[in-house]
Amino acid sequence: xxxxxxxxxxxxxxxxxxxxxxxxxxxxxxxxxxxxxxxxxxxxxxxxxxxxxxxxxxxxxxxxxxxxxxxxxxxxxxxxxxxxxxxxxxxxxxxxxxxxxxxxxxxxxxxxxxxxxxxxxxxxxxxxxxxxxxxxxxxxxxxxxxxxxxxxxxxxxxxxxxxxxxxxxxxxxxxxxxxxxxxxxxxxxxx
Amino acid sequence: xxxxxxxxxxxxxxxxxxxxxxxxxxxxxxxxxxxxxxxxxxxxxxxxxxxxxxxxxxxxxxxxxxxxxxxxxxxxxxxxxxxxxxxxxxxxxxxxxxxxxxxxxxxxxxxxxxxxxxxxxxxxxxxxxxxxxxxxxxxxxxxxxxxxxxxxxxxxxxxxxxxxxxxxxxxxxxxxxxxxxxxxxxxxxxxxxxxxxxxxxxxxxxxxxxxxxxxxxxxxxxxxxxxxxxxxxxxxxxxxxxxxxxxxxxxxxxxxxxxxxxxxxxxxxxxxxxxxxxxxxxxxxxxxxxxxxxxxxxxxxxxxxxxxxxxxxxxxxxxxxxxxxxxxxxxxxxxxxxxxxxxxxxxxxxxxxxxxxxxxxxxxxxxxxxx
Numbered sequence: 001x002x003x004x005x006x007x008x009x010x011x012x013x014x015x016x017x018x019x020x021x022x023x024x025x026x027x028x029x030x031x032x033x034x035x036x037x038x039x040x041x042x043x044x045x046x047x048x049x050x051x052x053x054x055x056x057x058x059x060x061x062x063x064x065x066x067x068x069x070x071x072x073x074x075x076x077x078x079x080x081x082x083x084x085x086x087x088x089x090x091x092x093x094x095x096x097x098x099x100x101x102x103x104x105x106x107x108x109x110x111x112x113x114x115x116x117x118x119x120x121x122x123x124x125x126x127x128x129x130x131x132x133x134x135x136x137x138x139x140x141x142x143x144x145x146x147x148x149x150x151x152x153x154x155x156x157x158x159x160x161x162x163x164x165x166x167x168x169x170x171x172x173x174x175x176x177x178x179x180x181x182x183x184x185x186x187x188x189x190x191x
Numbered sequence: 192x193x194x195x196x197x198x199x200x201x202x203x204x205x206x207x208x209x210x211x212x213x214x215x216x217x218x219x220x221x222x223x224x225x226x227x228x229x230x231x232x233x234x235x236x237x238x239x240x241x242x243x244x245x246x247x248x249x250x251x252x253x254x255x256x257x258x259x260x261x262x263x264x265x266x267x268x269x270x271x272x273x274x275x276x277x278x279x280x281x282x283x284x285x286x287x288x289x290x291x292x293x294x295x296x297x298x299x300x301x302x303x304x305x306x307x308x309x310x311x312x313x314x315x316x317x318x319x320x321x322x323x324x325x326x327x328x329x330x331x332x333x334x335x336x337x338x339x340x341x342x343x344x345x346x347x348x349x350x351x352x353x354x355x356x357x358x359x360x361x362x363x364x365x366x367x368x369x370x371x372x373x374x375x376x377x378x379x380x381x382x383x384x385x386x387x388x389x390x391x392x393x394x395x396x397x398x399x400x401x402x403x404x405x406x407x408x409x410x411x412x413x414x415x416x417x418x419x420x421x422x423x424x425x426x427x428x429x430x431x432x433x434x435x436x437x438x439x440x441x442x443x444x445x446x447x448x449x450x451x452x453x454x455x456x457x458x459x460x461x462x463x464x465x466x467x468x469x470x471x472x473x474x475x476x477x478x479x480x481x482x483x484x485x486x487x488x489x490x491x492x493x494x495x496x497x498x499x500x501x502x503x504x505x506x507x508x509x510x511x512x513x514x515x516x517x518x519x520x521x522x523x524x525x526x527x528x529x530x531x532x533x534x535x536x537x538x539x540x541x542x543x544x545x546x547x548x549x550x551x552x553x554x555x556x557x558x559x560x561x562x
Contacts, residue, residue, distance in 0.1 A: 078465050083473050090477040091484060098488025102496075109496045116495040123488045145217035160468065166475040173482025180489040 008067035015064045016135050018057030019092075023128035025050035030121035033111050047111070050124060051103050057131065058096045065089055068138070080158045081141040085134050087159075092130030099123040105184040218276050221302070224310035226280060226287045226341055226355070233343060233351035236287070242354030244269050244277075246340045250360075255367040257376040259300050259329045261455040262362075264340045267321040270352075272345025275315040280341040281326050282309070285355060292328055295336050300380055301327040305438045305460025307382050327380075327455045330364040337361045372399040372447035375424070380457040385464040387432055392441070394418075394426040399447045404428045406441040407456075418443075433461030529553055 025046045031037035032046065068085065069076075077083050102110055102120060110120040132148075137155050139146035161169070219232050227236055245267045254260045264279060271277055283297070284290030291309050292299055299307045303324040311324060330336070337359035344352050367373065375395035384390040396402065404426075407413045418428045430439060440456040528546035536545055537552065545552075 077468055077470050077473055080466060080468075083468060086473060086477050087480060090481045094481040094484030095488060097481070098485040098492070101485070102489055102492040106492065106496050110492060113495060116492065119488075119491055119495055123492075143217050143219060158468070160472060161476050161479075163469075163472050163475060166472065166479045169479035169483050170475065173479060173484070173486040176486025176490050177482060180486060180493055183493055184489075 004067050004071035008064065008071045011060050011064040011067055012135060012138065014060040015057050015131060018053045018060065019128045019131040022050050022053040022057060023125055023132075025053065026121045026124035026128070029111070030117065030125075033117040033121075034114070043111075047108075051100060054096050054124060054127065055100055058093065058100065061089060061093055061096075061131075072141075079141065081137050081155045083158045083160070084155050085137045085141070088130050088134040088137065092127045092134065095123050095127035095130060099127060101181075105181075217274070218278065218312045219310075221304050221306050221308050221311050223291055223293065223299075223308045224280060225290050226282050226285055226339075227343070227353060228310070230287070232278070233353065236353070238351060239353040240346065240350050242270075242342055242344060242352040244342050244344075244354045246342060246354065246356045248338055248340050248356065248360035250362055254330065254362055254364050255371070255373075256330050256333050256364050258367060258371075258373050259327050259380075259455050259457075261325050261327055262338065263323060263325045265321070265323045266340075266342060269315065269320045269322065269344070270346065271315060272347065274345065275317070275319075276312060276344065277315065277322070278310060278312045278343035279324060280310050280339075280343075281328075282339040282341060283336055285339055285341070290339075292326075292338075296331050297336065298329045298331065299326055300329055301382055301455075301457045303458060305382055305458045325456070327457055333364050333366060335361055335363045368449060370398050370447065371449040372445035372452050373397050374443075374445075374454060381459060382457075384430075384433070384459055384461050386436065386461050387434065387464075389432045390430045390459070392428050392430065393421070394428070394443060396424045396426065396443075396445060398449060399424055399445045401446045402426055403444040403446075404441065405444070406430055406439050408439050409437055430459070436460070436462050 028037065028042065028046045029050055032039060032043050065086070069082075072078075072082055077086065099120060102123075110116050133153070136146040136148040136153070140149070140155055219228060224232070227233060227239075230236060233239055247265050248262060249265070250262045251260055262281065264281065266277070266279065269277065281292060281299075282290045283292055283295035293309070299309055301307055302309075302311055303326070304311050304313075309326070313322060313324065315322060338361075339356050339359050341353065341355040346352050373396065375397050378395045381390075381392070392404075394402070394404075402418055404416045404418045405413055406416060416428045416430065418426050421427050426443075430441065433439070438458050438460045440458050442454045442456050445452045445454070529549040531545065532553075536542065
């Protein structure tokens with residue numbers, strides 16, 4: 001029987017590995033589409049690699065979150081670092097989800113204009129950054145140190161909204177998702 | 192060829208660097224660990240250098256089954272990295288797998304750092320090259336067990352070091368003499384308490400008529416505390432509140448029909464009261480962040496994409512182009528007036544009329560084409 005600690009290590013390594021490759025690929029996509037890197041043949045390759053690894057990391061993320069919660073010492077969320085890990089991982093999940101749905105429904109058009117390229121690459125990179133920060137917080141929680149300690153990140157501080165604000169945010173976000181989904185579907189029909 | 196050489200060079204450099212980062216200079220935290228943490232602390236065992244530390248274990252001469260006893264590890268000739276951090280293991284095997292005291296049927300009741308684990312980390316003071324730590328353990332079965340100790344630490348050149356006891360330390364567990372005053376077999380001493388509040392200890396014993404309770408703080412000063420009986424072989428006492436995250440140690444002296452017994456020193460660590468948060472609020476905010484961010488990203492993406500790249504079925508640009516071509520024809524009034532014909536102005540025409548409609552007149556369009 002695999003302990004939840006071991007399972008958490010396995011899943012987090014999958015998440016961090018996949019997201020790291022996605023981050024590198026999104027950076028190259030950005031440079032290619034902005035014309036800074038002039039290798040047109042790479043465009044399609046890194047487009048596919050970025051989104052595939054992002055999707056793979058996204059699938060592994062819930063397992064990492066759940067195994068992390070069950071492997072943490074004590075009962076539930078008993079440390080501000082754990083709460084920040086939860087917020088960061090869900091933030092990264094949101095960025096990755098938005099990025100992947102956009103690419104899925106809008107297709108290659110996400111690379112059609114400068115603004116769209118910057119937004120799409122930025123959302124992918126923000127997902128990667130959030131996940132790497134989550135991993136860093138995990139290192140701080142278990143070992144008391146992390147590679148990102150040089151930035152003195154305030155993992156011990158928690159920004160917790162009032163429940164009402166969270167509810168409004170949740171409803172607003174869900175509404176935006178539904179409306180965006182409808183709009184994406186309608187834009188693909190014949191005018 | 193040159194680029195391949197560069198690639199090989201960079202990869203070799205990265206592989207070389209991995210050895211320097213193999214150890215965890217900040218430690219891994221006190222925990223239950225197999226030897227070498229099963230390879231999770233210093234990475235591959237083959238990269239460890241041999242520690243010069245000399246480790247030796249000791250215990251009381253007689254160990255009874257079900258009664259806590261102290262196992263002490265003394266480490267000398269210590270050399271560490273600049274962090275002066277060492278990790279010490281209490282093991283029952285040296286296979287690196289299922290070799291903790293728990294795996295051999297022993298229970299770790301208390302350790303020197305205020306926990307109940309077999310792997311402890313300690314930071315040495317400058318100049319300190321020896322240390323001694325203890326575990327309170329309890330055997331659940333009769334027989335003999337061979338204990339080993341091991342050490343992890345860093346070195347001057349960032350290399351990880353590992354060392355172990357030269358030979359095993361064998362202890363024999365004997366049956367408990369009848370009527371021996373002792374702690375109850377299912378009594379588990381607490382290892383943690385919160386700051387700023389006195390700690391009530393409920394102690395269960397067997398074959399005990401009275402007990403004395405002693406505790407000592409980190410400065411080594413031993414104090415007594417009043418013990419009240421709450422029933423047959425059940426006792427309660429209070430340890431004063433800790434104002435800082437420190438440890439105290441306590442033991443009881445048990446008197447009964449059998450010979451007087453003194454328990455090992457149990458360590459009790461004080462820590463700040465646990466951090467609390469409304470978990471529902473956290474989960475709600477986490478999902479709100481997820482939906483909000485995903486929604487914002489998709490909404491902006493649609494906006495930036497659709498405003499500038501029309502659908503392939505959208506013919507608006509083509510129509511606009513045609514309209515632009517049509518509008519591009521210059522209006523007649525902007526042309527310069529045509530030269531007057533040799534016969535002069537047409538009959539009844541004024542100069543202003545010629546300037547405005549002269550081109551049409553010459554083209555035969557004026558007046559419906561009948562000039």
